[in-house]
Amino acid sequence: xxxxxxSVQELLQSQELEREVVVKGWVRTRRGNKYxxxxxVNDGSGFxxxxxxADAEKFPEEKLKADGVENGAAVMVRGKLVxxxxxxxxxxxxxxxxxxxxxxxxxxxxxxxxxxxxxxxREIAHLRPRTNTFGAVLRIRHAMAFAVHxxxxxxxxxxxxxxxxxxxxxxxxxxxxxxxTLPDQNPPLTEDKSGVDYKQDFFGKQTNLTVSGQLEGxxxxxxxxxxxTFGPTFRAENSNTARHLAEFWMIEPEVAFNDLADNMDxxxxxxxxxxxxxxxxxxxxxxxxxxxxxxELLNRLQFVVDNDFQRLNYTxxxxxxxxxxxxxxxxxxxxxxxxxxxxxxxxxxxxxxxxILTNYPKDIKAFYMKLNDDDKTVRAMxxxxxxxxxxxxxxxxxxxxxxxxxxxxxxxxxxxxxxWYLELRKYGTAPHAGFGLGFERLILFVTGMSNxxxxxxxxxxxxxxxx
Amino acid sequence: xxxxxxSVQELLQSQELEREVVVKGWVRTRRGNKYxxxxxVNDGSGFxxxxxxADAEKFPEEKLKADGVENGAAVMVRGKLVxxxxxxxxxxxxxxxxxxxxxxxxxxxxxxxxxxxxxxxREIAHLRPRTNTFGAVLRIRHAMAFAVHxxxxxxxxxxxxxxxxxxxxxxxxxxxxxxxTLPDQNPPLTEDKSGVDYKQDFFGKQTNLTVSGQLEGxxxxxxxxxxxTFGPTFRAENSNTARHLAEFWMIEPEVAFNDLADNMDxxxxxxxxxxxxxxxxxxxxxxxxxxxxxxELLNRLQFVVDNDFQRLNYTxxxxxxxxxxxxxxxxxxxxxxxxxxxxxxxxxxxxxxxxILTNYPKDIKAFYMKLNDDDKTVRAMxxxxxxxxxxxxxxxxxxxxxxxxxxxxxxxxxxxxxxWYLELRKYGTAPHAGFGLGFERLILFVTGMSNxxxxxxxxxxxxxxxx
Numbered sequence: 001x002x003x004x005x006x007s008v009q010e011l012l013q014s015q016e017l018e019r020e021v022v023v024k025g026w027v028r029t030r031r032g033n034k035y036x037x038x039x040x041v042n043d044g045s046g047f048x049x050x051x052x053x054a055d056a057e058k059f060p061e062e063k064l065k066a067d068g069v070e071n072g073a074a075v076m077v078r079g080k081l082v083x084x085x086x087x088x089x090x091x092x093x094x095x096x097x098x099x100x101x102x103x104x105x106x107x108x109x110x111x112x113x114x115x116x117x118x119x120x121x122r123e124i125a126h127l128r129p130r131t132n133t134f135g136a137v138l139r140i141r142h143a144m145a146f147a148v149h150x151x152x153x154x155x156x157x158x159x160x161x162x163x164x165x166x167x168x169x170x171x172x173x174x175x176x177x178x179x180x181t182l183p184d185q186n187p188p189l190t191e192d193k194s195g196v197d198y199k200q201d202f203f204g205k206q207t208n209l210t211v212s213g214q215l216e217g218x219x220x221x222x223x224x225x226x227x228x229t230f231g232p233t234f235r236a237e238n239s240n241t242a243r244h245l246a247e248f249w250m251i252e253p254e255v256a257f258n259d260l261a262d263n264m265d266x267x268x269x270x271x272x273x274x275x276x277x278x279x280x281x282x283x284x285x286x287x288x289x290x291x292x293x294x295x296e297l298l299n300r301l302q303f304v305v306d307n308d309f310q311r312l313n314y315t316x317x318x319x320x321x322x323x324x325x326x327x328x329x330x331x332x333x334x335x336x337x338x339x340x341x342x343x344x345x346x347x348x349x350x351x352x353x354x355x356i357l358t359n360y361p362k363d364i365k366a367f368y369m370k371l372n373d374d375d376k377t378v379r380a381m382x383x384x385x386x387x388x389x390x391x392x393x394x395x396x397x398x399x400x401x402x403x404x405x406x407x408x409x410x411x412x413x414x415x416x417x418x419x420w421y422l423e424l425r426k427y428g429t430a431p432h433a434g435f436g437l438g439f440e441r442l443i444l445f446v447t448g449m450s451n452x453x454x455x456x457x458x459x460x461x462x463x464x465x466x467x
Numbered sequence: 468x469x470x471x472x473x474s475v476q477e478l479l480q481s482q483e484l485e486r487e488v489v490v491k492g493w494v495r496t497r498r499g500n501k502y503x504x505x506x507x508v509n510d511g512s513g514f515x516x517x518x519x520x521a522d523a524e525k526f527p528e529e530k531l532k533a534d535g536v537e538n539g540a541a542v543m544v545r546g547k548l549v550x551x552x553x554x555x556x557x558x559x560x561x562x563x564x565x566x567x568x569x570x571x572x573x574x575x576x577x578x579x580x581x582x583x584x585x586x587x588x589r590e591i592a593h594l595r596p597r598t599n600t601f602g603a604v605l606r607i608r609h610a611m612a613f614a615v616h617x618x619x620x621x622x623x624x625x626x627x628x629x630x631x632x633x634x635x636x637x638x639x640x641x642x643x644x645x646x647x648t649l650p651d652q653n654p655p656l657t658e659d660k661s662g663v664d665y666k667q668d669f670f671g672k673q674t675n676l677t678v679s680g681q682l683e684g685x686x687x688x689x690x691x692x693x694x695x696t697f698g699p700t701f702r703a704e705n706s707n708t709a710r711h712l713a714e715f716w717m718i719e720p721e722v723a724f725n726d727l728a729d730n731m732d733x734x735x736x737x738x739x740x741x742x743x744x745x746x747x748x749x750x751x752x753x754x755x756x757x758x759x760x761x762x763e764l765l766n767r768l769q770f771v772v773d774n775d776f777q778r779l780n781y782t783x784x785x786x787x788x789x790x791x792x793x794x795x796x797x798x799x800x801x802x803x804x805x806x807x808x809x810x811x812x813x814x815x816x817x818x819x820x821x822x823i824l825t826n827y828p829k830d831i832k833a834f835y836m837k838l839n840d841d842d843k844t845v846r847a848m849x850x851x852x853x854x855x856x857x858x859x860x861x862x863x864x865x866x867x868x869x870x871x872x873x874x875x876x877x878x879x880x881x882x883x884x885x886x887w888y889l890e891l892r893k894y895g896t897a898p899h900a901g902f903g904l905g906f907e908r909l910i911l912f913v914t915g916m917s918n919x920x921x922x923x924x925x926x927x928x929x930x931x932x933x934x
Contacts, residue, residue: 007504024724045690074897102896126887129690142625149616149780158609163925164699181703184663196651199675204930223596224511232631257491420593430541463671
């Protein structure tokens with residue numbers, strides 16, 4: 001008589017009817033009349049709930065109420081899986097047993113049946129995964145993370161864990177979080193009292209949370225050939241916007257012997273693969289988000305799968321923007337960084353497809369990007385997407401020790417902390433290239449959500465580290 | 468005439484001979500005579516290098532030397548893939564073109580042909596991935612990470628990213644790293660000058676690096692059903708041992724409606740899957756490590772695959788240990804925590820198979836573990852492995868709000884920071900269980916390496932955060 005528990009998804013897809021099943025999950029709704037009650041049970045395995053039919057003879061409404069079979073309660077249901085008479089589902093469970101593990105008080109449970117604002121749900125991040133919206137977002141987030149690993153593993157890349165606590169600052173910029181175990185008041189000072197004596201700190205030096213795993217990724221690429229990182233990165237910028245998080249996840253592939261063209265091919269293949277994967281594997285969740293939040297979502301995803309990315313130089317892009325009929329808030333001229341409005345114009349209005357911009361002016365890009373022969377531009381690339389602007393930034397890396405140290409001096413990047421990075425150019429240097437994809441940017445694009453705080457389970461931003 | 472670059476692994480497995488190929492990698496050795504030179508080229512794609520045959524007529528040794536075709540140099544080789552006459556490889560490349568991208572000065576390059584101590588290699592963590600040993604370890608590390616995702620994805624689990632910066636301490640213990648952007652000297656104080664005013668810190672409260680994602684994992688399990696985390700965790704313990712890192716990666720599955728028996732089944736399936744995956748996918752690398760470091764390695768891995776894990780109570784284990792003929796350094800009695808020597812005795816001497824110990828005394832386990840009816844023990848489980856002792860720790864979680872708050876009070880765990888965790892028990896609580904696997908512990912076991920600093924690319928430990 002012991003029946004193994006099934007997931008709701010298994011049952012909804014099952015062809016094997018008229019058998020006893022056991023399902024465990026949370027009640028989403030209970031409705032009905034004095035003859036029969038319908039209980040929607042969801043266990044998170046997929047978007048859809050299963051309908052449990054409770055006959056009033058065995059389960060009078062008063063008893064269900066008294067037992068707490070209400071929205072939010074955790075229940076075990078035993079019964080027979082049968083074809084459904086009603087519309088909206090092909091199968092349902094005729095209940096023979098309903099056990100409540102834990103009630104959810106109908107007066108105080110924050111997730112009542114009515115819709116909740118995303119702002120309100122952010123304050124109850126411990127409960128919002130139980131909503132349709134966040135269930136969908138988190139399942140898509142999982143699918144995208146898995147697809148990242150699948151894509152790279154299939155192509156012979158090795159996943160490397162680059163350090164989170166670091167003594168160096170990859171971008172030569174970016175505000176960082178300090179990591180310390182020194183006393184928070186009156187820390188030990190250096191002998192000349194000029195500052196805190198970090199030699200006495202846990203790591204024997206000042207350390208911060210990483211802003212990028214790229215430099216360490218390059219280390220491993222110069223040995224294993226094809227690698228990628230996928231880990232948390234941090235920015236201590238006081239940006240209270242819908243586009244910034246203090247803690248976010250980054251994917252950074254790095255490939256020895258790749259040039260800029262290879263790098264563009266990889267980025268394009270990668271993004272297409274991810275979006276196609278979502279369209280194939282997350283249909284129910286995407287359908288809901290498309291209906292609920294953004295009627296253009298599925299079209300936009302299909303657009304990325306269907307269209308080759310347009311590749312062009314920064315210089316050409318600036319020409320297009322300068323002669324555009326559209327008025328921009330920020331003026332464009334050669335040497336300025338492009339704003340979101342410019343990027344979106346190129347993608348959505350001018351080319352009507354994703355764009356890869358290359359060969360940016362060296363002064364607006366990082367020190368490690370390979371200098372072109374013109375001595376003015378570097379082999380950078382940004383991938384621009386509809387609705388979102390820049391989704392990937394990358395480059396071919398400077399492999400010449402001489403040119404690299406010159407750029408570092410020009411940009412005031414101290415050599416001292418990066419002796420090991422320089423040695424990659426000293427011993428067996430080779431062309432290589434890579435890029436970074438902000439995982440939450442990807443999830444924003446794929447889910448159609450508009451606030452980045454809604455695509456990560458526990459967002460971290462100024463004045464907020466709850467949960 | 469444009470031939471796409473092949474990886475060394477592709478070529479070594481290729482049946483398609485007598486064709487032109489291009490390979491890019493690093494020279495491992497060059498040897499030969501005045502008629503012919505043999506150059507071993509490795510690109511990290513696998514353990515084995517490919518042999519490049521350079522005929523002296525086209526490539527006199529002096530020219531190769533002058534061009535820098537030496538150990539460590541990055542090269543491109545074009546040539547014909549042919550069956551090899553020599554032993555040790557089935558195919559080789561008859562070179563028609565050899566281009567050096569970057570030399571490695573034979574006088575100063577730290578990785579000369581002679582063997583290096585693991586201690587020395589730790590100081591050049593930016594170059595050690597180029598050695599046989601670390602190439603093998605890092606490829607196995609990748610394979611294990613991928614297998615983790617594959618295992619859970621195949622079984623309907625969702626990967627969740629739990630926060631790295633946190634305001635709460637999951638274990639109610641564990642020394643933590645502080646994360647801050649306040650000035651390192653004279654930080655702002657509270658009005659009564661009693662301490663630092665963390666309201667003015669970036670997150671508006673004191674924050675630390677996480678020691679575990681479990682509590683947030685539970686949040687998502689109580690909505691999505693089956694989840695796992697895989698992320699970095701931190702301990703600020705001043706332990707300079709071969710078993711401790713300040714920064715390490717943890718895998719923490721959590722399953723709604725699972726009890727302790729389900730949890731054991733999951734842990735056993737999971738570990739077996741991982742070890743079997745390594746045996747299948749990492750043969751060349753494991754064979755090398757088995758020969759070089761630990762002649763029992765392959766036997767030990769097979770042992771885990773072949774033997775059902777022995778399950779028994781802590782109380783039974785204590786009885787066995789008390790009557791054991793072996794002398795232990797630490798005495799055993801009911802209520803004490805078991806030491807590595809005890810765990811290894813049970814696994815290696817007594818049962819001769821992996822062991823899962825359950826139902827530990829409540830006083831030596833964390834507050835969130837489910838209390839048994841005896842009021843003395845909790846539904847904890849530790850999985851013990853040969854050579855390594857505890858590899859997994861987990862439990863069924865306390866789902867009763869009343870019992871949980873009582874345990875928290877007894878163990879001085881403040882409720883204030885964990886209001887959200889308690890609400891999981893208030894609204895729709897249900898049995899659930901999970902465990903944690905230290906990823907580096909797993910890699911130690913699978914590679915047979917003996918120092919944990921050698922199974923992570925850039926180890927973090929007291930006084931060391933280089934690279």
